Amino acid sequence: MNASDSSAPLDLAQTRQRIDAIDREIQQLIAERARWAQQVGKAKGELKAAVDYYRPEREAQVLRMVIDRNAGGPLSNEEMVRLFREIMSACLAQQEPLKIGFLGPEGTFSQQAVLKHFGHSIKGLPLATIDEVFQEVAAGNADFGVVPIENSSEGTVNSSLDLFVTSPLKICGEIELRVHQHLLARSGRLEDIERVYSHPQSLGQCKAWLRANLPKAERIPVSSNAEAARRARNADDAAAIAGETAAHIYGLKVVSRSIEDRPDNTTRFFVIGRELFPASGHDKTSLLMSVKDKPGALYELLTPFAEQGLSMTKIESRPARTGKWEYVFFVEVEGHVEDPRMSGAIAAAAARAAELKVLGSYPVALL
Amino acid sequence: MNASDSSAPLDLAQTRQRIDAIDREIQQLIAERARWAQQVGKAKGELKAAVDYYRPEREAQVLRMVIDRNAGGPLSNEEMVRLFREIMSACLAQQEPLKIGFLGPEGTFSQQAVLKHFGHSIKGLPLATIDEVFQEVAAGNADFGVVPIENSSEGTVNSSLDLFVTSPLKICGEIELRVHQHLLARSGRLEDIERVYSHPQSLGQCKAWLRANLPKAERIPVSSNAEAARRARNADDAAAIAGETAAHIYGLKVVSRSIEDRPDNTTRFFVIGRELFPASGHDKTSLLMSVKDKPGALYELLTPFAEQGLSMTKIESRPARTGKWEYVFFVEVEGHVEDPRMSGAIAAAAARAAELKVLGSYPVALL
Known part of the structure; x- marks a missing residue:
């Protein structure tokens, strides 16, 4: 029986009895799941620590199934995924966590x-x-x-x-x-603030807000948001951009909450x-490539991926640290190195690159 | 079928299929549980926030059943209780958490x-x-x-x-x-330490260790362990007693780990x-009582509880802050105010006390 198709409403005691019965079943199933998880360990030989059992590709598959099945609610995907992560976490931690x-x-x-x-x-x-x-x-x-x-x-x-x-x-x-960023200060008053400390990343995440609300304040980049909060503690005209935690550790007041420019700040x-893990079915591959002569050579390196129909999700160039690496490119491509199209494209790119390194193939983030 | 009574061992793919089937059932049951939890809310009228649904006595009962059923393992009581707390937490948070x-x-x-x-x-x-x-x-x-x-x-x-x-x-x-306490210092060397800062509670929890390992060091009580860590950061001859977190926040090294004298330090x-909540079936009641004349009068106040066969788990006297409260006693007795024996004893004690206040009746801590 299902809560939504009960014809006459049950009283509180009856509803609680139903929940107790459900809990009994859930518990039996979790215990059974934990026993099967031990079996997986045994199937792989006599292993001791959780790291020997942990398979990220399998976890990603399990959680994708959880989301697929969750269409009807009533819990959100986030909550249901969180519960299954905890169940898997507990099953895995039966040996050393x-x-x-x-x-x-x-x-x-x-x-x-x-x-x-x-x-x-x-x-x-x-x-x-x-x-x-x-x-x-x-x-x-x-x-x-x-x-x-x-x-x-x-x-x-x-x-x-x-x-x-x-x-x-x-x-x-x-x-x-x-992630959410807050403006923190000792005084708690926006009008007192003449300097804003934060990590350069956080200053950047709140650029528009700062321009609109503190156009005259000096922006001072420091090594971490915690360091920013520590400095803001010592002056009435200083503020820090940091998370909730820093406010409490350093005894600062929240002057303005969630000041990040983009509400989806992630x-x-x-x-x-x-080690590398097998494919989960929806993966990305991160590569590091270098070319010896000129940045234009990059295009040649990317051609094999385009030819195989593998789409690139990110590309980033970094100055090389050694003479050997004149340009270093970080490239992310959809797919897994196990996929023959990917391995073919990598081989073709490797033939043209000064150096090519597979940094990893891994399940795409879930939520 | 159960993992332990499978006659022939299954291979990895088959085991994973079993786990998938179990997960499907667990998920259906969690969703059903969440729907029933909504019903409980409706049975109580149209309520909006989680606080209107939250019933500590009911949670305690549910978790005691979880422990009773968990006899066969394989997960520890702690892990299984933790999973059920999270499931209840998610079900409850369907409205405002x-x-x-x-x-x-x-x-x-x-x-x-x-x-x-x-x-x-x-x-x-x-x-x-x-x-x-x-x-x-x-x-x-x-x-x-x-x-x-x-x-x-x-x-x-x-x-x-x-x-x-x-x-x-x-x-x-x-x-x-x-709780675990650590000795933290900037240098990381025990032989350099001449002063130990901590909250008086923490200094007390590590008394024997300090006597054995730092007999000559000065012990300086401060307002919190975080404050102790902050002070220890500024000198090579100072240390703090605090948790792991403080070490990382204040950049101190762990000189010695888990130095609390009792391994069961709780x-x-x-x-x-x-508000007060109904009985869970295994509860304690906390009372605050005062006597006007002399401490000896306390015995009289306790007699009604002894006569009812209610055992006292704790008694603590505190100096009164006002003239009106000359002595204040905190008393904990096993049982719930709903129990007629308890209410009878309270009434009898109240008749003899200068003042009596029921601070609460609540489920005994589980794990």
Whole structure:
């Protein structure tokens, strides 16, 4: 029986009995699911840690099915996906849980991205720099790392991208997270503010708002939003742009809330790991390519992908750090390296490039 | 079919098909549960916000059933309870989600307690002081508040208890949370440390460790562990006792991990709200009583509870703040005010007390 087709309304006690019966079934099924998840581990040999079981392509497939089935509601896709992430997270953590490195401290957008993607049955390792996230994953102290890669209004986080040039790590997932920026100040009064501190990314995300509301204030870029809040604490004429957390840590008042110019302001993160995973059926491939002579040579490198009908979702050029890499291009193409069209295009591009590196093939972010 | 009684082992693809089928059932049931939860709302009239549906006694009953049924595993009680808290949290948040005030910033033990108890489908309001948590709940800006009340090694958080003397708010839940304390310092070397900053509660929780490992160091109590970390940042001979979060926010190294004297170091929190809720079947009642003349009169006040066979789980005396309250006692008794034995004992005690106030009856903490 279904709540919506009950002819006569049940009283509270009867409704609760129905819910109890449903809970009993849900619980049996979760326990059964956990037992089958153990079986998957055994099918792969006698493994010990969650990292040996974790398959991002499989998780993406499971969650896509969840969304497909969720058409009738009543819960939103976000809520239903969140519940299934937690169920998978708990099933996976029956052995030693996944260790995930991220740019700390706790309470950052990076931590939110970790929990959104991996659920709560994990061990989070907050680290001081993006560089350290790469190092800890490479050294095996973290199973995976989560690093910010670009913002929908402000573009690429270049420091993350540059690390891929020399790192042996692979991209095995992407995460998209909505972010809100606030104007914070000690006084709490807009009219007192003559200087605004923030990370350059955040200043950029709020450019139009600043122009409209604080046209005369000086904009001072600093290393992080937390550092901005710390500085704003010391003067009555200073403000910071940062998240809610920073306001509370540094005892600042929220002068204006959600001042990001675009209401869909989203930050994208990469999940980095030590190996490539199989295709999930809806994937992207990130490539790093260099040409020795001139930027114009890029077109030649891209032709093989166009010929195979593979669409490019992003291209970004970076100055090379060594003489060897004169231009470095980060390219994202829809598809997986397992796809023969993709592997063919990569081979053709590799023949023309000074260097070509597959950074990873990974499921497209879900929600 | 069950994973454990499969005679021939299935291959990976077959196992995944089984899991897909289970997920389909789980999802249908969660959606059905969400629809029934809406029905509960309708049965109570046309209500709008989650606070109108939230019934702590019912949640406690549901989770006790979850634990009873979980005997066979394979997931731990903690994990299974966590999943059901999230399912209930999502079902409840179909309308406007619960707003929960707590002692901020984000990343504090108080926030952990909020999420443990209410799940993630809530809106958390980090506040600057315990006093503000009381105010925001009283004013209706928060539906419930979560305040620390005592620690297993260090005893009562008196500032919280004192607020109940004058507050009209009711206790409608308790939460128990394991907490770990770390020794943090800029240098990271134990031999450099001559001063240790921390909240008095935390210093107390690590007394034996400090005596054994830093017998000569000065112990300096400060207002919060975050403040301790902030101070330790400025000198090479200073350390702080605080949680993981503070280490990352203030860029300190963990000199020694989990230095709390008792491995079961637990902090207890109260959930405060504006009304009393019905009995869950396994409840506690918190009372505040005063006697006008002498402390000895307390015995008389307690007699009615003993006579009714109601056992006392805690008693705490506090200096009165007004002349009117010469002694104030906080007493916790097993049972609910709805129980006639409890109401009888309360009436008898009230007749003898200068003043008696029922602070709340609430489900005993689960895990």
